[in-house]
Amino acid sequence: MSLEDKAINLSLKLTQTPLVSAEDQPRLKIVGKASLQGEVKISGAKNSALVLMAGSLLCEGDSQLHNVPDLVDIKRMSELLKALGVKIVKKDNIFEINATDIDPTKAPYDIVSQLRASFFIIGPLLSRFGVVRIPLPGGCAIGARPVDLHVRGLQAMGANVRIESGIVHANVVGRNRRLQGANIFLDYPSVGATETIMMAATLAEGETKIENAAQEPEVVDLANFCCQMGAKISGAGTNTIIISGVKNLYPVKYSVIPDRIEAGTFLVAGAITRSEISLYPVIAEHLAPVIAKLQDIGCQVIAEEAERLRIIPGQLKATDLETLPYPGFPTDMQAQFMALLSISEGNSVVSETVFENRLRHVAELSRMGADIRVKSNHALIRGVPFLSGAPVMASDLRASAALVLAGLAAEGTTIVSGLHHLDRGYDNIEGKLRQLGATLERINPT
Numbered sequence: 543m544s545l546e547d548k549a550i551n552l553s554l555k556l557t558q559t560p561l562v563s564a565e566d567q568p569r570l571k572i573v574g575k576a577s578l579q580g581e582v583k584i585s586g587a588k589n590s591a592l593v594l595m596a597g598s599l600l601c602e603g604d605s606q607l608h609n610v611p612d613l614v615d616i617k618r619m620s621e622l623l624k625a626l627g628v629k630i631v632k633k634d635n636i637f638e639i640n641a642t643d644i645d646p647t648k649a650p651y652d653i654v655s656q657l658r659a660s661f662f663i664i665g666p667l668l669s670r671f672g673v674v675r676i677p678l679p680g681g682c683a684i685g686a687r688p689v690d691l692h693v694r695g696l697q698a699m700g701a702n703v704r705i706e707s708g709i710v711h712a713n714v715v716g717r718n719r720r721l722q723g724a725n726i727f728l729d730y731p732s733v734g735a736t737e738t739i740m741m742a743a744t745l746a747e748g749e750t751k752i753e754n755a756a757q758e759p760e761v762v763d764l765a766n767f768c769c770q771m772g773a774k775i776s777g778a779g780t781n782t783i784i785i786s787g788v789k790n791l792y793p794v795k796y797s798v799i800p801d802r803i804e805a806g807t808f809l810v811a812g813a814i815t816r817s818e819i820s821l822y823p824v825i826a827e828h829l830a831p832v833i834a835k836l837q838d839i840g841c842q843v844i845a846e847e848a849e850r851l852r853i854i855p856g857q858l859k860a861t862d863l864e865t866l867p868y869p870g871f872p873t874d875m876q877a878q879f880m881a882l883l884s885i886s887e888g889n890s891v892v893s894e895t896v897f898e899n900r901l902r903h904v905a906e907l908s909r910m911g912a913d914i915r916v917k918s919n920h921a922l923i924r925g926v927p928f929l930s931g932a933p934v935m936a937s938d939l940r941a942s943a944a945l946v947l948a949g950l951a952a953e954g955t956t957i958v959s960g961l962h963h964l965d966r967g968y969d970n971i972e973g974k975l976r977q978l979g980a981t982l983e984r985i986n987p988t
């Protein structure tokens with residue numbers, strides 16, 4: 543077993559075994575009152591790279607994805623594709639993906655159950671082969687996360703879908719096993735459902751219209767990737783996407799957009815430690831709701847030049863925020879802002895509207911001295927002058943980032959466990975923070 547496989551196995555084991563004690567897991571020791579300076583390099587977007595890997599199943603031949611971040615989620619997605627028969631050659635941040643000879647019924651439960659994005663392969667596989675079998679991704683710490691909108695979209699396009707013993711079996715009969723274009727109104731602008739239907743529609747017969755579509759930058763990135771492969775898609779980035787099906791798609795070289803959530807997390811690192819830092823490369827427009835909130839809180843965020851942002855922190859003051867589908871404030875930045883607001887002067891209300899269980903970091907921030915009360919999906923935060931370092935446990939990916947940020951700002955030392963969450967979605971966060979001047983180290987179990 544390679545070292546990489548061992549790391550994935552350990553990570554899977556940790557996710558499946560929440561009762562592993564903190565001392566038996568790697569932990570991050572963070573020295574507080576950090577002062578940061580310099581520039582941080584932002585990696586490719588996790589949520590784009592994952593769906594582009596799914597999208598590369600749409601054609602035969604060698605596709606190349608550039609700027610792929612180094613993350614456990616990407617390793618899991620690679621394992622999933624390999625289980626289908628996909629050949630992947632990785633050179634640094636470039637993935638060469640060849641999905642010529644693959645079996646659309648071989649997705650293993652062990653991987654799909656660990657990774658939401660793994661379910662997104664259902665669209666391209668069904669569209670290209672007329673048949674697919676895939677376990678349900680299941681819920682996770684932040685909510686139940688059903689896939690009904692994905693399934694209903696595919697059914698509207700003519701797929702027969704049967705869910706039995708936790709496995710989705712779908713096929714298309716007649717008409718050369720091709721899905722048929724359809725008008726689909728999404729009850730909610732789900733990112734994943736929009737991506738699933740969009741990929742499925744690229745090879746369908748006729749035109750598909752997705753109304754109330756998600757407008758996230760990752761949806762636009764996927765549309766650009768598919769168009770470069772020969773798909774006909776218009777309207778991505780608005781709430782109505784139109785896809786005219788084509789018979790074949792072709793492999794391309796494509797570069798993943800910068801990760802707006804990683805960038806947002808570093809902007810908060812600057813704000814919470816009262817440090818001036820810059821970030822490169824970023825697409826400032828993708829960060830508009832995050833930048834607007836940082837300005838409300840008292841920080842300046844300036845575009846120094848194309849793709850480079852600098853945060854100039856100020857006196858931190860309270861603000862309210864509500865998570866919403868793009869272009870609203872992203873749910874994936876809510877926990878990090880909660881850490882920031884916990885030491886901003888005054889009272890803030892944070893409302894989580896996208897996921898039903900995404901406030902579990904409150905208990906851990908409270909352990910560090912934050913004054914936060916939760917009522918249903920709202921958190922009332924009374925800003926305190928400082929946080930105190932403590933042992934804390936991450937409950938999900940962005941909660942882990944929030945605890946790292948809180949640890950950087952706190953007085954004393956913070957020990958964060960539950961790092962398998964952090965490793966899912968942050969490419970070398972320790973190295974990047976260290977380069978900015980933070981003192982932190984990973985303690986491995988003896």
Ligand SMILES: CC(=O)N[C@H]1[C@@H](OP(=O)(O)OP(=O)(O)OC[C@H]2O[C@@H](n3ccc(=O)[nH]c3=O)[C@H](O)[C@@H]2O)O[C@H](CO)[C@@H](O)[C@@H]1O
Pocket residue numbers: 589592658659685686687688689690691692693730731732733734735756760873874896897898
């Ligand atoms: C891999 C990936 O891209 N993950 C992102 C994606 O997740 P994901 O695509 O799973 O998120 P969705 O936009 O689908 O989910 C939003 C809401 O819709 C609900 N829902 C979704 C699908 C469905 O069939 N039925 C249903 O009820 C979900 O439970 C949730 O409450 O968008 C989320 C919202 O921006 C981000 O937090 C995730 O980081």
Ligand SMILES: C=C(OP(=O)(O)O)C(=O)O
Pocket residue numbers: 588657658659684874939940967
């Ligand atoms: C919720 C997230 O990811 P996923 O959808 O992969 O669980 C996230 O990136 O914060």
